[in-house]
Amino acid sequence: MTEPSSSTSARFRPPAIHQVKVEGFFGTWIETLAATTVHTLLDRCIQAGMLDQIDPARPNPGLRIPFQGGNSTVSTQMFWDSDFGKSIEAASYTLARHPDPALEAKIDEIIDAYARLQAEDGYLNSWYLRIEPGKRWTNLRDCHELYNAGHLMEGAVAYFHATGKRRFLDIMARYADYLCSIFGTGAGQMRGYCGHPEVELALVKLGRATGEQRYIDLARFFIDQRGQAPHYYDAEAAQRGDDPKDYYFGSYEYSQSHEPVRDQRRVVGHAVRAAYLYAGMADVATEFADHTLTPALGALWDHLTKKNLYVTGGFGPSAHNEGLTFDYDLPNATAYAETCAAVALVFWASRMLGLGPNRRYADIMERALYNGALVGLSRDGTRFFYDNPLESRGAHHRWIWHHCPCCPPNIARLIASIGTYAYGLADDGIAIHLYVAGEASLALPGGPVRVRLETRYPEDGQIAITLLPEIPQTFTLSLRLPEWAQGATLTLNGEPAALTDQVQDGYIQLRRQWQAGDRLELDLAMPVRRLHAAPEVGANQGRVTLMRGPLVYCLEEQDNGPALNSIRLNSSGLMRCDAVDELGGIVTLAVEAVRERPDKEEDLYTTNAKDAAPVTVRAIPYYAWDNRMPGEMLVWLREC
Incomplete structure (x- = not known):
């Protein structure tokens, strides 16, 4: 060894x-x-x-x-x-x-x-x-x-x-x-x-x-x-x-x-x-x-x-x-x-x-x-x-x-x-791994640095970071750029900052002498994404799951009725975001889909294709399920 x-x-x-x-x-x-x-x-x-x-x-x-x-x-x-x-x-x-x-x-x-x-x-x-x-x-x-x-x-x-x-x-x-x-x-x-x-x-x-x-x-x-x-x-x-x-x-x-x-x-x-x-x-x-x-x-x-x-x-x-x-x-x-x-x-x-x-x-x-x-x-x-x-x-x-x-x-x-x-703290740098609203009081060799982070994340991807070093000092500030955040933008003290040459291992690396009041504004786009599983995961073939930002979404029976597996998402259907107060103001997704309407008198197996009617389903963040009335839940959804 x-x-x-x-x-x-x-x-x-x-x-x-x-x-x-x-x-x-x-x-x-x-x-x-x-x-x-x-x-x-x-x-x-x-x-x-x-x-x-x-x-x-x-x-x-x-x-x-x-x-x-x-x-x-x-x-x-x-x-x-x-x-x-x-x-x-x-x-x-x-x-x-x-x-x-x-x-x-x-x-x-x-x-x-x-x-x-x-x-x-x-x-x-x-x-x-x-x-x-x-x-x-x-x-x-x-x-x-x-x-x-x-x-x-x-x-x-x-x-x-x-x-x-x-x-x-x-x-x-x-x-x-x-x-x-x-x-x-x-x-x-x-x-x-x-x-x-x-x-x-x-x-x-x-x-x-x-x-x-x-x-x-x-x-x-x-x-x-x-x-x-x-x-x-x-x-x-x-x-x-x-x-x-x-x-x-x-x-x-x-x-x-x-x-x-x-x-x-x-x-x-x-x-x-x-x-x-x-x-x-x-x-x-x-x-x-x-x-x-x-x-x-x-x-x-x-x-x-x-x-x-x-x-x-x-x-x-x-x-x-x-x-x-x-x-x-x-x-x-x-x-x-x-x-x-x-x-x-x-x-x-x-x-x-x-x-x-x-x-x-x-x-x-x-x-x-x-x-x-x-x-x-x-x-x-x-x-x-x-x-x-x-x-x-x-x-x-x-x-x-x-x-x-x-x-x-x-x-x-x-x-x-x-x-x-x-946060992560090194002798010559500060890394921000998670965009958590609040304030950190950190100590670098050059002196104390306060970091103020304002955001409604994960509701949206707008993040404002204010640096407040006790005295001006030079260090590297590393900001995570999530893989899903395509088209992110960054400004420093109101001026656009180019990201192309400053990203290393998925982090924006900013090295400069920081002054009290320096302000960064990072905007991470949060479109709804449809994820497909690898073909080796047999249970999820022909199915997709929905994500927005870091959140995985699911369907609950309370919003969509029973038999959730009778729902099929349209492959190109529209999706929109809504705020729902009953779950603490979280962002839910309204998604176009169809629901199969089988004839209850048909056999378990049949050669007849099931009729389907258009429907808009609501998806909630996975972490929030089973907080209301009991019922079914589904993460991986069938797709047309």
């Missing part, structure tokens, strides 16, 4: 949560999170019994009822620490926007419980300290110990940035110090890694927040060890008396540990685990300028986006393994496309941008964000999707809670922290 560079210089890093104030489209969502969702998350976690499990001051919940997917009899969950960690993270991001003493007190109560739980050596895991004590580190393959640690670390970093309180951060730093002593290549250390990648991302965040390089080094260790021979999970299984071949998922492809990460070229296995791993690889590549990871990351990205990605930015069609099957397997009605997978894809894409602005990654980040991820949360902030089909006969709906409640806090923490995904 080639040894990575020893350099630790980063390229583009995201700003911290308190550096970006979000308004507009996502500002409205964050208001809902602050008022409703984060309270709902913490309350439902506590109602489920999570605080009973972690707090040694409470009676031990013990082993009670059968646990799905295993031989144990438990009503508690070994991954509950992760749900608390993500919920605290989401709530912390809203606290950075809206101080809420009651919410802060609730989080402090949970942190107090974790302080009481933490072992003297720093170890912190409610399952192995209260439910199955004495078994720590005996089953990294299946039991989520490091995954739980990662989400708690991310929650601690978020809470520190939001409130300035260090207690949770210090608790998790103490745990990370313990991990650094346990895992490594030294004598007596473990060369293991988690079956569910995630801790790698958290260690990088923790290292950045605390300035402790050893945490980032540990993230690199976990990446480097994965899939190495002899296989750690084989030895681990034998040590606990199990046959390594007796594995429910059969292959280590399930956890992307089937081969060393630098040898991997195909996205396989559990979708969320895959994207978390690749995000961790990208973080390590950025932090260490490790170009040995670049070929694998590029090939994995291409394999996913060119052969296995839903048009919504979701991936993983199978409920069996919550993940990948074979190339071009993209069914609609049975699509699993877990919300967490789309969220994790946003994480991965964002970290790929750490290597520099590149539309290849940012466009997919935006697609997954606005469609496959955002659909996971209802407009009122109280109900959630776990899996996300692209067609429904009317039986698929959001739920209040789930026995595996990973998706609700995951989508909440993503939306609440969206400002950190919108």
